[in-house]
Amino acid sequence: MEATPKLIDLVYASTIDPHRYDDLMACWQVHLDEVLAASPQEGELDLEAGQPEIERHFNRAFAILERLGRQGVEGRSLGALVDGESRPAVLVEPSGRIIAVNGRARALFGVSSGDKVDMLSLEAAGLSNIRKALGRIAEEPPGRLLTVTRVLSPHDGSTPIVALTRAPAIGDRPVALLSVADIEWSERIGDLLRQVFGLTPAECEIARGIIAGLPANRVAKERGRSEQTVKTQTKSVLRKLELHNQAELVRMIAGLMQMDAAPDLLGPAGRIGANGRTTIMLAPSRLLDVSVIGPLGGRPVLFIHGMLDGHGVTRATRSLLEERGIRLICPVRPNFDRSSPDGDAPGAPWRFASDIAAVMDHFGIASCPIIGHMAGSVYAFAAAARLGSRIAHIVSVSGGVPIVSTSQFATMPPRQRVVAHTARFAPKLLPLIMRAGIALLDSGGDRAFMRALYTSAPVDFNVANIPEVFAILRDGYRFTVTQGHRAFEIDAHQVVQDWSELAESSSQPVLLLHGRSDPVVDMQTVRDFAGRLGERAEVIEHPTQGQLMFYADSGFALDALERVL
Structure with missing residues (x-):
């Protein structure tokens, strides 16, 4: 069976526009299904032997992608860089101008590309720290946590913690990622606060509530205490930790949590x-x-x-x-x-x-x-x-x-089936399928890649859309x-x-x-x-x-x- 003109067009289109990958895979699946339906007997199909034209076009397209090379961060659109984040996120220049915003940040904070970071409802000390951090981002390595603070959401009144992190440069432009911090209380942090700083279990719960962004009246209600008692315990927490305000407490706990979760720390004598x-x-x-x-x-x-x-x-x-x-x-x-x-x-x-x-x-x-x-x-x-x-x-x-x-x-x-059929019956054609998929990922198409894998599997699709799980899958x-x-x-x-x-x-x-x-x-x-x-x-x-x-x-x-x- 000869290749259709549409299939050949999509083979080459996917080398120019990685986001045509889904179209290529869908067309290739139709072609495979037709060939398999005409196969005389299970397991005896050799797709490559009877279709030299397809192999020739697949190999040419693969060679084009290899010649073009991998697309790094600098080659992606600004939107793709933040759309890949599972949390509300914006990209910020050293001047404080926001240059990209994902949908979650737009909904939660009400900002758009071109706005200044000052338009976020930040604490005064937090805004000052962000400005200082932006002034030195060119000196910091990618991935370095620069500062954390709270921001008020006009959408729902919540006060999530946001972290400013040095992002990979875009060409020669240093940029920072400001995103809602993935901070959750760790029992090891609680143990540290009790053992080193002498916090009581009740005071650790107060610190935990502050990190969660809960106001004093909410903490009081959840703990069955008066609001005045919670305020008194909050002052005790700050005094024992030698901090001046809750913003400093947030930054301290965030720093400890980053150290607690650091993936590359070696113990003494080289032990991991x-x-x-x-x-x-x-x-x-x-x-x-x-x-x-x-x-x-x-x-x-x-x-x-x-x-x-x-x-x-x-x-x-x-x-x-x-x-x-x-x-x-x-x-x-x-x-x-x-x-x-x-x-x-x-x-x-x-x-x-x-x-x-x-x-x-x-x-x-x-x-x-x-x-x-x-x-x-x-x-x-x-x-x-x-x-x-x-x-x-x-x-x-x-x-x-x-x-x-x-x-x-x-x-x-469908997506797993077309890869399996290609690997089993046409392994010489597999490199293009793999390489075009990589081009999609390199261009920021992580979500499109995930949707193609799980759209027809509702249980897994729901799991994959949990922000924490999506981040794990994306990294995978x-x-x-x-x-x-x-x-x-x-x-x-x-x-x-x-x-x-x-x-x-x-x-x-x-x-x-x-x-x-x-x-x-x-x-x-x-x-x-x-x-x-x-x-x-x-x-x-x-x-x-x-x-x-x-x-x-x-x-x-x-x-x-x-x-x-």
Whole structure:
């Protein structure tokens, strides 16, 4: 079947306008469906053999995208830079002029591009600090927190905390991002305030209410105290912390929380902190990054990420890990983020098993369970098969299963199905599909990318639209494409194969945790997989969640994990 003129036009249009990616994928899916419908027998289709014209155009378009290179921050529109933020956010020049506003900030604060930051209803001291910070942003590195303050919303009367952060430069223009701060009370901060500054539990609750933006009468009502008592306790908090006003308290707590959540802090003697990152040198001259989430001294569990998810977890998950004393050791697979490449797709899971052994040696782990999240499940089974007793238990969370029949693709949402069909039947055409998707992400199309994945899956779509979860997913997309399309391409190859032999080469007990509303891996295929594994496998079904189960209800997964620790 020959390529349609529309398909060829869209192949090239997507190289010029990344936001035509959805149109390309929709047209390509129609073409694939027509070819598959005319296929004589399942599993015998070779799309590449009969369609050299399509391959030629796909390869040319891929070459164009590679020649154009990756689009950095400087190449994105100003609107795209703030639209990617899940919170109300504005971009500000050193002069104080607002140059971009996302819809959430426009609704909450009533400002537009071209306004001055002075038009925000800021505290006097806060406005002064923002002006001073804007005057020095050219000297600060991207990502540096410059100051925090409160702002009054004319929309609903709330007083959220906003943080001013140095943003990546736009060309040679230094800019700052002013956004509603993602600040929530941490019990560790409460412990610090009690132990170091002598705050009572009641005073910590007062500080917590101030951070939440609650007025004194609201705090009094919630605590069953008089407003005068709350005001007296507030003065006591400020006196013990040697602060002059609530604005200084907000800035102090925000600074402590940023330190508490800092991802790259190392403990003494090079030991990685409670939530940190380290790099392991592997022979020959390969680097493997490892993230750690959870308390020092926590029970270790290996966590193998999937194709697009990275290692982000919600605040609720971090709290649960602390409470339960569980420490996730999360190696970054080759080609993802900053980990060095390691060969082509064939044999990738088996090679990565050796990397996992090196990670366990580095952290002094003799044996522990392994979690395979989404596409990470094939790598978890490979590690179990190769490392034997060092892997105590396999826990698959929303994991993929071996593709024993191409009919398994039929239940997938459209976007995942077109990628699966391409990876299985036309792998030489996959690089353009991946590379054009990266161009969309680079141009600020994170939300469009997410919508295409989950629009037809209402349970996951609702979860993905939770601001905290969307930020995790957005970071996961970028985690995957940091080095280009290879990580995506290699994983796409793995997840569409029948890797039953790899799974059956392991002997450990297996927990398969899966949401009944998972749109990508049908629940029945998980049950069938468990049946082929025999008595060592147990399926635990979440009655209401889908593929994003770990973000929506991590307690469900951790409850099951507790059984094998």
